[in-house]
C-alpha cells in the first residue's frame with residue numbers, strides 16, 4: 274500500500290501541531306493547510322526534528338476566505354484521489370466582532386464554514402480511501418458546545434443581538450458537533466467515519482493575550498490550570514490513529530472519555546438545518 278495521506282488544518286501550533294507530529298510518526302504524508310507559509314515551514318522543521326523522515330507538504334490556505342479554501346481543496350482533490358485522514362482543527366475565538374471577506378461572522382466562518390467547504394471537496398478522495406481500507410474525519414470541537422444557543426442559525430451574523438465572544442465561539446463549536454454528526458449519519462455503513470472531540474482546557478495560542486491583564490490572567494491559567502498541548506492532543510490522536518476508532522462513527526470524546534453530546538445536538542433536524550444553511554452560505558464555492 275502507498276503512504277497514507279492526512280490533511281490537517283490549524284497545525285502551526287497547539288493541539289494541531291502535536292496531532293500532526295503523531296500522525297507523521299504513524300507513517301502518513303502530511304498536507305498541512307496553513308494561513309502563513311512561513312509558520313508552516315517552521316512547523317515542518319519542528320516536526321522533522323522529531324520525526325526525521327516525515328513527508329510534509331505546506332499549502333497556503335487562509336480559512337477566512339471561502340474562495341481560497343475552495344481553490345486549495347479543489348487542487349488537493351485533483352492531486353490526491355485518495356485521502357485517508359482529514360483533521361478539521363483550525364479554530365479561532367474572536368474577541369471583537371468582525372466579518373470575513375465573504376461577509377460572515379469570523380468565528381463561524383473559520384471554525385465551521387471553511388471546514389464545510391474543505392470537507393465537501395475532499396469527500397470523493399476520502400470516500401475512495403474509505404472504500405479501499407477505511408478513512409476518517411476528525412473534528413476538533415469543544416465542551417463549549419454544551420452552552421451554545423440552539424437557535425444560532427437564525428442569526429449567524431449577530432444582527433439581532435449584541436456580540437459576545439464566548440457565545441459566538443460556543444455556537445461555532447456546536448456547528449462542529451452538528452457537522453460531525455450529520456456526516457456520520459450520511460456515511461453510516463461506508464468505510465469513512467466522522468468523529469469529534471473536546472481536547473480539555475489547553476494552554477495554546479487560542480487564549481487571548483493582547484492586553485496586559487489578559488496576559489496576566491492567561492499566564493496564571495496556563496501555569497496552574499490549563500493542560501499542555503500534548504495532553505490536549507491525546508483524543509485527537511486516539512480518534513485519528515487508534516485501530517478500533519476506525520470502526521466507530523458519530524462519537525464525541527471529552528478528553529479521553531466517550532461522552533454524550535448536548536441533547537439538542539443529536540437532533541437530525543438541527544444537523545440538517547446547519548447543512549442546508551452551509552450549502553446556502555457557501556453556494557458559490559462548492560463547484
Ligand SMILES: NC(=O)c1ccc[n+]([C@@H]2O[C@H](COP(=O)([O-])OP(=O)(O)OC[C@H]3O[C@@H](n4cnc5c(N)ncnc54)[C@H](OP(=O)(O)O)[C@@H]3O)[C@@H](O)[C@H]2O)c1
Pocket residue numbers: 282283284285286287288289307308309312334335336337362363364365383413414415416471472473474475476477478479480
Ligand atoms: N485550547 C483549548 O482550550 C481548546 C478547547 C476546546 C477546543 N479547542 C479547539 O482546538 C482547536 C485548535 O486550537 P488550539 O487550542 O490548538 O489553538 P492554537 O494554538 O491557536 O491553534 C489554532 C490553529 O488554527 C489556525 N487558524 C486560526 N485562524 C485561522 C485562519 N483564519 N486560517 C487558517 N488557520 C487559522 C492557527 O493558525 P496560526 O498559527 O496562523 O494562527 C493555528 O494553527 C481549535 O478548533 C479550538 O477551537 C481548543
